[in-house]
Amino acid sequence: MGNSCSTTLGIPPGKGPNKVGCTDLMVNHTVQGSFFRLYYPCVESPDYEMPCWIPSQEYFNGLADFLKINRSLSEKIFNYLYGSFKIPAGLDAPFKPNGKYPLIIFSHGLGAFRTLYSAICSEIASQGFVVASVEHRDESASATFYFQEKSVPEEQNQLATPENGNLEKKWMYYRSLEPGEREFPLRNEQVKKRADECIKALDILTGINSGSSVTNELESRFDWTTLENSLDMCRTAIMGHSFGGATVIESLCKELRFKCGIALDSWMFPLDEEIFPRVKQPILFINSEKFQWAGNIIRMNKLDSSTIPRKMITIRGTVHQSFPDFTFLTSHWIGKILKLKGEIDPQVALDLSNKASLAFLQRHLSLEKDFSKWDTLLDGQDDNLIRGTNIDVHQSSM
Numbered sequence: 032m033g034n035s036c037s038t039t040l041g042i043p044p045g046k047g048p049n050k051v052g053c054t055d056l057m058v059n060h061t062v063q064g065s066f067f068r069l070y071y072p073c074v075e076s077p078d079y080e081m082p083c084w085i086p087s088q089e090y091f092n093g094l095a096d097f098l099k100i101n102r103s104l105s106e107k108i109f110n111y112l113y114g115s116f117k118i119p120a121g122l123d124a125p126f127k128p129n130g131k132y133p134l135i136i137f138s139h140g141l142g143a144f145r146t147l148y149s150a151i152c153s154e155i156a157s158q159g160f161v162v163a164s165v166e167h168r169d170e171s172a173s174a175t176f177y178f179q180e181k182s183v184p185e186e187q188n189q190l191a192t193p194e195n196g197n198l199e200k201k202w203m204y205y206r207s208l209e210p211g212e213r214e215f216p217l218r219n220e221q222v223k224k225r226a227d228e229c230i231k232a233l234d235i236l237t238g239i240n241s242g243s244s245v246t247n248e249l250e251s252r253f254d255w256t257t258l259e260n261s262l263d264m265c266r267t268a269i270m271g272h273s274f275g276g277a278t279v280i281e282s283l284c285k286e287l288r289f290k291c292g293i294a295l296d297s298w299m300f301p302l303d304e305e306i307f308p309r310v311k312q313p314i315l316f317i318n319s320e321k322f323q324w325a326g327n328i329i330r331m332n333k334l335d336s337s338t339i340p341r342k343m344i345t346i347r348g349t350v351h352q353s354f355p356d357f358t359f360l361t362s363h364w365i366g367k368i369l370k371l372k373g374e375i376d377p378q379v380a381l382d383l384s385n386k387a388s389l390a391f392l393q394r395h396l397s398l399e400k401d402f403s404k405w406d407t408l409l410d411g412q413d414d415n416l417i418r419g420t421n422i423d424v425h426q427s428s429m
């Protein structure tokens with residue numbers, strides 16, 4: 032480890048006993064299809080290629096639109112700052128069959144997309160899970176793509192490639208609110224679509240696990256049949272950040288196959304409160320110190336229960352962006368100015384979040400691992416943790 036001032040900029044690899052591979056799957060090429068990045072325990076090999084963190088320039092363009100900064104200027108800045116980062120996983124590395132792995136579905140935040148939480152996903156995968164990070168097509172992602180039949184007929188001389196016939200890539204970008212548009216109807220519609228997409232990913236992986244063949248619309252050499260009988264479909268959970276945290280709650284309500292949920296710095300606004308009493312599974316809320324506010328915490332507290340295990344912890348010195356990968360990829364001062372870094376060392380913060388998550392998953396997926404050694408974190412017992420929240424929710428008396 033370098034000394035305190037030299038920070039190794041890069042996404043940290045998983046610390047668990049498994050090497051991690053990652054591959055992309057798109058089933059059904061249309062906008063209704065399912066698109067996710069899979070992180071999984073892989074066969075060890077020294078010569079794996081690591082995929083680019085930002086898979087295509089279009090994602091930078093979408094991010095610029097989302098951040099309302101000029102595309103051409105930001106294109107150069109993003110490429111200079113982030114263009115060369117790799118994900119700490121072997122691209123299309125062979126899957127390592129070893130009994131049945133529990134499955135986690137991960138949902139990204141507003142303006143993000145499937146690759147931006149690779150530190151969390153690859154850590155969880157390295158501990159013996161398969162993690163599917165969904166890319167949502169609800170227009171909440173900075174950018175995503177699908178395929179469309181070509182409008183003009185193929186010129187005779189161009190051969191349609193077998194993978195995508197005469198299809199062409201279609202990009203979908205973040206949809207901003209129209210002037211005067213009310214936000215709740217849009218966000219509530221989006222959170223329902225997001226939950227459906229998480230459930231669809233679960234269905235696809237259930238099929239693959241039982242040996243159904245799957246057609247990947249993307250060119251990839253990964254052999255999906257190697258996953259047959261390797262997923263424990265009774266041990267599935269859902270995780271998400273911010274808007275993805277709301278997606279966790281909505282998905283738990285709709286799908287009992289998700290045995291528990293972990294909401295990272297959840298944004299509760301998109302949710303219809305009438306679903307709260309209908310959510311029956313355990314939930315872990317892991318909050319940052321700076322993002323939360325009374326109204327948001329009050330909604331989380333409405334999900335508190337004396338019968339269903341519900342936990343909340345807050346990580347001291349963290350900001351909203353302490354969960355996505357950016358927190359590792361920006362130097363100290365730029366990170367602080369852009370609020371991509373909090374006071375706490377990003378690795379320390381994410382270790383606490385991941386260890387608490389693993390302890391919670393062990394308890395509610397009844398895993399035979401040793402993650403229970405981190406149970407005390409679930410009660411906020413650490414110098415960098417607060418039990419519950421730092422936010423004062425008691426309204427001042429009138």
Ligand SMILES: CCN(CC)CCN(C[C@]12C[C@](c3ccc(C(F)(F)F)cc3)(C1)C2)C(=O)Cn1c(SCc2ccc(F)cc2)nc(=O)c2c1C=CC2
Pocket residue numbers: 094097098099139140141142143147272273274275298351352355357369371
């Ligand atoms: C201007 C847009 N404005 C209105 C929507 C709010 C913009 N905003 C704060 C930002 C995202 C920020 C960001 C990223 C990335 C760089 C970079 F420079 F490093 F690329 C810089 C600066 C700008 C921090 C948020 O939306 C916060 N947020 C997020 S941030 C998820 C995310 C997005 C893009 C990423 F690259 C990584 C992570 N996910 C949510 O689900 C929710 C919220 C708020 C409520 C619900």
